[in-house]
Amino acid sequence: MKFEHFGLGLLKGMTVTFRHIFRHPTVNQYPYQRLNVSRRIRGNELVWDKKRCTGCATCAKACPQGAIEIVTGANPVENRYEVRTYRVDTGYCIQCGLCVESCPYDAIFMGYAYERAKYRRRDLVQENDTLLESKERPKSGYFHPEVAAGLPAQTLLVEKIVERKD
Amino acid sequence: MPDISPLLTGHLPAATAAYWPGGYWGHWAFYTTALITFALLMVMGAIYIERRLLGRMQSRLGPNRTGPFGLLQPVADALKVLIKEDIIPQPADRLVHWLAPVVAFVPVVMIFAVVPFQKGALLADLNIGILYVVAVSSLTTVGIFMAGWGSSNKYSLLGAMRNVAAVVSYEIPLVLSILGVVLIAGSLSLNEIVLAQDIPFIFLQPMGFLLFFMAACAEINRSPFDLMEADSEIVAGFHTEYSGMKFAMFYLVEYAEAIAMSAIISVLFLGGWRGPLLPPWLWFVIKVFAVFGFMVWTRATFPRVRIDQLMAFAWKFLLPLSLINLFVTAIQVLTIPDAPWLVFIINTAVMILLVIIWSGLFKVGWGRVEV
Numbered sequence: 001m002k003f004e005h006f007g008l009g010l011l012k013g014m015t016v017t018f019r020h021i022f023r024h025p026t027v028n029q030y031p032y033q034r035l036n037v038s039r040r041i042r043g044n045e046l047v048w049d050k051k052r053c054t055g056c057a058t059c060a061k062a063c064p065q066g067a068i069e070i071v072t073g074a075n076p077v078e079n080r081y082e083v084r085t086y087r088v089d090t091g092y093c094i095q096c097g098l099c100v101e102s103c104p105y106d107a108i109f110m111g112y113a114y115e116r117a118k119y120r121r122r123d124l125v126q127e128n129d130t131l132l133e134s135k136e137r138p139k140s141g142y143f144h145p146e147v148a149a150g151l152p153a154q155t156l157l158v159e160k161i162v163e164r165k166d
Numbered sequence: 167m168p169d170i171s172p173l174l175t176g177h178l179p180a181a182t183a184a185y186w187p188g189g190y191w192g193h194w195a196f197y198t199t200a201l202i203t204f205a206l207l208m209v210m211g212a213i214y215i216e217r218r219l220l221g222r223m224q225s226r227l228g229p230n231r232t233g234p235f236g237l238l239q240p241v242a243d244a245l246k247v248l249i250k251e252d253i254i255p256q257p258a259d260r261l262v263h264w265l266a267p268v269v270a271f272v273p274v275v276m277i278f279a280v281v282p283f284q285k286g287a288l289l290a291d292l293n294i295g296i297l298y299v300v301a302v303s304s305l306t307t308v309g310i311f312m313a314g315w316g317s318s319n320k321y322s323l324l325g326a327m328r329n330v331a332a333v334v335s336y337e338i339p340l341v342l343s344i345l346g347v348v349l350i351a352g353s354l355s356l357n358e359i360v361l362a363q364d365i366p367f368i369f370l371q372p373m374g375f376l377l378f379f380m381a382a383c384a385e386i387n388r389s390p391f392d393l394m395e396a397d398s399e400i401v402a403g404f405h406t407e408y409s410g411m412k413f414a415m416f417y418l419v420e421y422a423e424a425i426a427m428s429a430i431i432s433v434l435f436l437g438g439w440r441g442p443l444l445p446p447w448l449w450f451v452i453k454v455f456a457v458f459g460f461m462v463w464t465r466a467t468f469p470r471v472r473i474d475q476l477m478a479f480a481w482k483f484l485l486p487l488s489l490i491n492l493f494v495t496a497i498q499v500l501t502i503p504d505a506p507w508l509v510f511i512i513n514t515a516v517m518i519l520l521v522i523i524w525s526g527l528f529k530v531g532w533g534r535v536e537v
Contacts, residue, residue, distance in 0.1 A: 010467075010468070013467045013468065014463060014464070014467050016467070017223045017463060017466045017467045018223075018463065020222065020223045020224065020225055021219070021222045021223055023225060025221075025222065025225050025226055025227050026225045026226075027225070027226055027227050029227070
């Protein structure tokens, strides 16, 4: 005789909800608490390594959105071929990561930051030195395990979240 | 300004108005003001408790931004809703649409008139108090039906019709489960019923409590019987077309009804204001919130029933069980009036037996499908 058919199921359900009162809430109060995101996150912006880039434009060819524009030219003074403009319209970017995977010289990375929204559309078009790595724009470990090794481990919602101190 | 010092010390004179400063009208003015304030404050507390507790039961936090622990959330909600635009649909019956929230709200506040907060501390010690409660509480349905009709919206009308169906069906087991208490207490006055409870009647009437609780939940459309405002089916039922202050009135009605029913349950079954150490009115408030918390608990747990299940539950489960309960109680009152613990044992056994037997009729898929 199954007592689930005789009212016991209701009591079981009520014990489940009662136990949830004492459970850690699986909630992230975002601006005040934040989780460490995945080390392989494909964040808002690209990070460009100026020194390694040869201007081969493989990334621009790989980009399905055509969001990357590269202007190259010869530098007669220093007698070398150089990148004059590296321009990314992050408004078009779909964070597919194909440019990062296609780069033969590991000169472009996905960004680790995800709070890089802008108020103006024109701010989304970034070029040259604004694309470089900085404290606000760290590299993500996407397609680059050696970068991922240096990033903090991802925290999950089920883990205890520490309130941000500010 | 009446002298409220006896209220604070807990030594109230009899409810008879002659003892009160200001005489009859002083008594009336004080209690009317106090009751409306009490109802509004309790509603705010109820909204806070419901949202927080429901949140915790669903692994959320609930509102915690406004004020310490989110305590000011009901205030913020009220302010928001007060300054919102009041929209009346073009094809609506304007007079009925306007009148409905008032008609729904007034009876709910009227219930509190007979609820005793301490010994003799009530607006009107009616000798038919519980009958008055039953009669007045179902009047809210008129307001809700007016809202459904006046909105000129088919889903509003559907919700209102469901509410009427639910109230008509559940009124019967509600009254029948009260009668067990009335038999034991020997009075219809809520004040007398509380005074008769040396042992809280939940022990003498466990099945009465269960049936009354379920019937009350259905009557005030708490989940799992919240068919009339089933969000997933008929948007918000009767108050789909309401906004601004009128919506606030309906929101108020919803929670004031829940608080009123919690108050009635704590008066009838949990010993009302009686309790050790703490002042009586505090015991009363604690019990009301405990019953309300139980309602929130059931809301967090059970899925909503269908309209046919709602009707079947009233007529096939609650009605026969409340009749049997009344019969058993009547025999006990006649044969063993002075043995409360024997009554407790017998009634608990009867409750468990009957619930197991009757719930066999309510299998998933009515027994056709084995799960």
